[in-house]
Amino acid sequence: MGVMETEQQQAPVFLTRELRYVVGVDLGQSSDPTAIAVIEHRKGVIDSGSAQDRHCGLTAHLQKPAEYADVRYLQRLPLGMAYPAVVQHVADLLARPPINNATLIIDETGVGRAVGDIFVDAGLKPKRVSITAGNEESGHGVDRWHVAKSILISRLDAMLHTGMLRFAADLTEAGAMAEELKDFRRKVSDAGRATYAARTGRHDDLVLAVAIAGWWVTRPHRCASMDYYKRTH
Template identity: 45%
Template sequence: MGMNGYRVVEVRDRDAWVVGVDLGKSVDSTAIGIMHHTIKGTGTGKADHATKTWRQDSVQRFDLVHLQRLPLGMNYVAQAHAIGELMQREPLKSAKAKLVIDQSGVGAGVVDLMEANGLRPIRLQITAGSEQTQEGNIFRVAKTILISKLEAAMHSKELHVAAALTEAESLRDELRDFQRHVTASGANTWSARAGKHDDIVLAVSYGIWWATSGPRTDSWELRV
């Protein structure tokens, strides 16, 4: 930039894959969403003369490239095998894609079984409230955080859904049926309308949440 004494913050390009899995129970199918997350610097930026900082602009995308539901009633050993096969496909294998699985509905024992079958999932425990905490490989995340991340990606038009996805219409249907509720204490909660599903919406939200909240570094600094 040639701006003597300014701290330059440039974007470190990001190219990552995340697989979000919402494990089904007896009446729900397991939903899987594959997200390709990219961040690229634009070469342009803004100078803050007060802090003597120049920060590069960036473009972020969340490309939802795959959606599927596993057959209803498939046992968890078979599900682990199916997910394991999916993780071995390209580009997921070479990119060392992260696997995020919600264990709050089915319990930690099911995810233990997944690990016993060779998977290395990031464990997600959905909670009430508005906080996020971490204990080892377990992330306890409020549902309000997950959905707000999804809403933000949609409103900013950073979320792109491949038109050819067979479950794309199911995602649109679930989003229409997904409703915000306000509890007696004034807290926000989200859930599908009675008789409707939200498994695909949640699987997609896991990918966006990890892409924006997981450990990573997207910028670097130098002085000129």
């Protein structure tokens, strides 16, 4: 029993150094539902020392950097749900701790700026993404970006393969997400350009909601504690 306790104490643990939440919303159209994904993004270190050594601050040499993006929430809203109702639903979601300070990213590609403006008028301060062809990413003003679908999907793919992106086991839409990932296809045109889309008759709304949130997570950002310091000094 003593040996087992020692092994358990020395099992590597993840120590969080920075924590933030990102909410991705893929806005639906007449044939596609709106999808929402919440990612908990944590950066820190994996510590291989014992609990006693960690308590005494003796494990700095046993730490290595680590980063995780855990999908904590996935939801599809009813097909045809009115956009003002979608905005209110997202507002209610963002009012819940601990995501009440989350960054909101919306995909307004197919619905246009007018729908994005409803989020702005509601005081939600979204980061607005238009998904494009090609392989480029560009900023347009303070809170609007054009991002190639190839960038979104390659980031998502990389996060999955490195183990950075993880899905909570109890997600309601976990099965649907797994099916969407399997149905997602890469096609190369005669001109050599790659396009990404779900198979005919399939949806990709959950994939895109996670992808735009994951894209934001992997962009360079300032530490929240530094922003707070600048606001209060």
